[in-house]
Amino acid sequence: MAEVLVLVDHANGTVRKTTAELLTIARRLGEPSAVFVGDGFDAAKETLAKYGAEKVYRVESADVTDYLVAPQAEVLAQLVEKTSPAAVLIPSNSAGKEVAARLAIKTESGLVTDAVDVQPKDGGGVLTTQSVFAGSYSVSATVTKGTPIVTVKPNSAAPEEAAGAAADEVVEVAVSDAAKTARITESKPKEATGRPELTEAAIVVSGGRGTGGDFSKVEDFADSLGAAVGASRAAVDAGWYPHTSQVGQTGKQVSPQLYVACGISGAIQHRAGMQTSKTIVAINKDEEAPIFELVDFGVVGDLFSVLPQATDAVKAARG
Amino acid sequence: MNIVVCVKYVPDAQSERTFNESDNTTDRVGVDGLLSELDEYAVEEALKIVEAGEGEVTVLTVGPDQAADAVKKALQMGADKGVHVNDEAIHGSDSVATSLVLAEAIKKIGDADLVLTGMASTDGTMSVVPAMLAERLGLPQVTFASELTVDGQQVTIRRDGDAASETIVASLPALVSVTDQINEPRYPSFKGIMAAKKKPVETWGLADLGVDASQVGLDAAWTKVESFTKRPPRQQGQIVTDEGDGGTKLAEFLSAQKFI
Numbered sequence: 001m002a003e004v005l006v007l008v009d010h011a012n013g014t015v016r017k018t019t020a021e022l023l024t025i026a027r028r029l030g031e032p033s034a035v036f037v038g039d040g041f042d043a044a045k046e047t048l049a050k051y052g053a054e055k056v057y058r059v060e061s062a063d064v065t066d067y068l069v070a071p072q073a074e075v076l077a078q079l080v081e082k083t084s085p086a087a088v089l090i091p092s093n094s095a096g097k098e099v100a101a102r103l104a105i106k107t108e109s110g111l112v113t114d115a116v117d118v119q120p121k122d123g124g125g126v127l128t129t130q131s132v133f134a135g136s137y138s139v140s141a142t143v144t145k146g147t148p149i150v151t152v153k154p155n156s157a158a159p160e161e162a163a164g165a166a167a168d169e170v171v172e173v174a175v176s177d178a179a180k181t182a183r184i185t186e187s188k189p190k191e192a193t194g195r196p197e198l199t200e201a202a203i204v205v206s207g208g209r210g211t212g213g214d215f216s217k218v219e220d221f222a223d224s225l226g227a228a229v230g231a232s233r234a235a236v237d238a239g240w241y242p243h244t245s246q247v248g249q250t251g252k253q254v255s256p257q258l259y260v261a262c263g264i265s266g267a268i269q270h271r272a273g274m275q276t277s278k279t280i281v282a283i284n285k286d287e288e289a290p291i292f293e294l295v296d297f298g299v300v301g302d303l304f305s306v307l308p309q310a311t312d313a314v315k316a317a318r319g
Numbered sequence: 320m321n322i323v324v325c326v327k328y329v330p331d332a333q334s335e336r337t338f339n340e341s342d343n344t345t346d347r348v349g350v351d352g353l354l355s356e357l358d359e360y361a362v363e364e365a366l367k368i369v370e371a372g373e374g375e376v377t378v379l380t381v382g383p384d385q386a387a388d389a390v391k392k393a394l395q396m397g398a399d400k401g402v403h404v405n406d407e408a409i410h411g412s413d414s415v416a417t418s419l420v421l422a423e424a425i426k427k428i429g430d431a432d433l434v435l436t437g438m439a440s441t442d443g444t445m446s447v448v449p450a451m452l453a454e455r456l457g458l459p460q461v462t463f464a465s466e467l468t469v470d471g472q473q474v475t476i477r478r479d480g481d482a483a484s485e486t487i488v489a490s491l492p493a494l495v496s497v498t499d500q501i502n503e504p505r506y507p508s509f510k511g512i513m514a515a516k517k518k519p520v521e522t523w524g525l526a527d528l529g530v531d532a533s534q535v536g537l538d539a540a541w542t543k544v545e546s547f548t549k550r551p552p553r554q555q556g557q558i559v560t561d562e563g564d565g566g567t568k569l570a571e572f573l574s575a576q577k578f579i
Contacts, residue, residue, distance in 0.1 A: 011482065068487070069450065070460060094446065094463055101447035102454045104415060110541030111415070113445045127545070133336045133442075138548045145541035181459035182493070185475075186486035197481065203578065225578065243465070243500050244481050249332070249441060250357065250499045258578050268332050279576060280553070281569065287560070294553045297572040301561025309566025310573075317570065317579045 002086035004030040009091040013040020015047040017200050020159035022089045022152055023051035025118050030086040037064055037072055049166035056168040063175040069095055070179035073102035078173055080107050080147050087126050092151035100151045109146025116156045134268055135275035154199045155255050198228045203258045206230035206247050210263015210303055213240040217307040218262050224314040232264045248273035262303045266291025320374030322365040323431045325421055326358040326393055328386035329442040342537055343544040344411045354389040357437035359504035360497050362393045365435050368469055375399045377428055381420050394515035395507030401520035408525055411537025418451035423528040434494040438463055449496040459489035465500040
């Protein structure tokens with residue numbers, strides 16, 4: 001069975017949930033081989049084995065970790081050459097998409113980004129599903145040249161455990177000078193919020209213009225549900241919440257089990273980022289707000305009275 | 320400082336966007352189009368750099384006849400000249416072929432110190448063309464800049480990531496993509512609109528770039544759209560008006576749906 005390369009998304013060896021999802025998808029297509037770049041392999045090994053990685057290619061060169069995406073693309077190109085995989089699966093975040101873009105050019109291979117499903121195609125190859133035009137269309141595509149390179153969005157598969165050997169093999173890579181021309185000179189870590197990551201969260205609670213800049217009730221409700229907090233573009237542009245929390249066309253695209261829009265009117269900009277959520281709830285003072293066209297449940301009212309009451313009820317129910 | 324800004328003509332996100340039934344490509348003709356909003360930030364940033372020093376801003380697009388509007392808008396904002404690559408063979412090109420055409424056009428324009436792009440198009444939203452261009456042109460790639468400074472022979476950007484705020488440095492020439500956080504794009508002034516009419520716009524075909532028609536278009540794409548389906552519109556659910564019990568009702572709904 002052909003190998004399927006999965007680029008591991010991790011922070012110092014703590015493997016993110018998206019990697020378990022990718023390994024699960026990889027098993028449909030062939031034999032999963034994880035590609036681990038950076039430090040912390042010992043911490044990561046157990047998780048990779050648990051989700052079925054038979055092999056792990058390890059790259060620990062500082063050349064690769066300090067220089068952004070170009071060296072990672074070179075590493076993957078060398079592995080594609082060496083292993084002739086059935087596909088390469090990469091997390092669909094901004095860095096992942098850039099690695100994939102460069103890999104596609106290097107290996108003359110077709111690229112599909114932001115897939116929400118990947119299945120084996122009859123007669124070989126892969127069949128991908130993407131959600132386009134603000135979630136209004138679903139598109140099925142195939143790769144017709146080279147090795148299918150697919151970036152996959154978070155929450156595209158439920159991680160399923162399957163024991164793998166996770167036999168590691170250190171890969172020596174030669175990173176070209178050209179790949180080292182852009183360098184990170186400073187990195188200031190953000191303060192951790194303790195909340196789940198926006199694109200991976202099962203529940204997202206977002207605030208918009210209707211918060212008037214006070215996100216406390218939105219955050220309290222999110223915390224009662226163990227949810228991530230998002231924000232509309234209006235709230236971000238007003239400086240009320242960081243851009244990294246923006247949900248919408250120019251921010252994050254989320255697809256959680258439950259999305260709660262608080263004081264958000266629901267412009268197309270915002271819809272593009274949340275329309276594929278499974279269940280949608282909105283609270284808005286304006287009964288004409290377009291967001292209500294999308295909701296499974298809506299409350300016409302002031303979020304400053306509705307949210308605290310709902311928060312108390314959730315806390316009471318959860319004990 | 321010579322800056323080339325790559326811009327895209329896209330179907331207006333406010334209108335009903337769709338596909339051509341015949342070949343599964345994006346309908347760019349039957350829908351109102353415009354300069355991709357996210358590219359305005361790249362045009363603005365280029366203008367600011369040149370206004371603070373010296374140099375020239377060339378705006379480059381690849382697209383059908385209507386795409387000339389995207390070039391015109393950038394010229395009205397203040398760009399110095401335009402290049403429109405327009406060739407029937409390009410119809411249906413994927414990002415791989417588009418990046419090839421853009422790369423050859425940038426080479427033909429010549430002497431670019433900086434290539435600027437938006438963070439994504441508002442139609443395809445793949446965000447991959449900047450990386451592909453950097454790969455093809457052999458340029459350092461610095462993407463998602465929310466701040467940009469050019470100093471002598473290097474460019475420094477700030478990128479706000481999820482986990483950290485990073486400072487990234489690259490030597491010129493370089494390729495930089497900018498986010499919608501970097502500036503506030505100007506509206507074309509009356510003077511700008513009038514001046515744009517006299518600005519030079521060159522229209523190039525594939526032959527001008529030495530690109531063979533077999534390298535672009537739908538048949539040359541490395542991926543194929545097999546089918547597209549319109550998602551059924553979401554059915555509006557229950558709407559209640561808060562009469563002092565809105566929060567309780569919301570919690571009841573969440574409980575019934577097993578979220579609590």
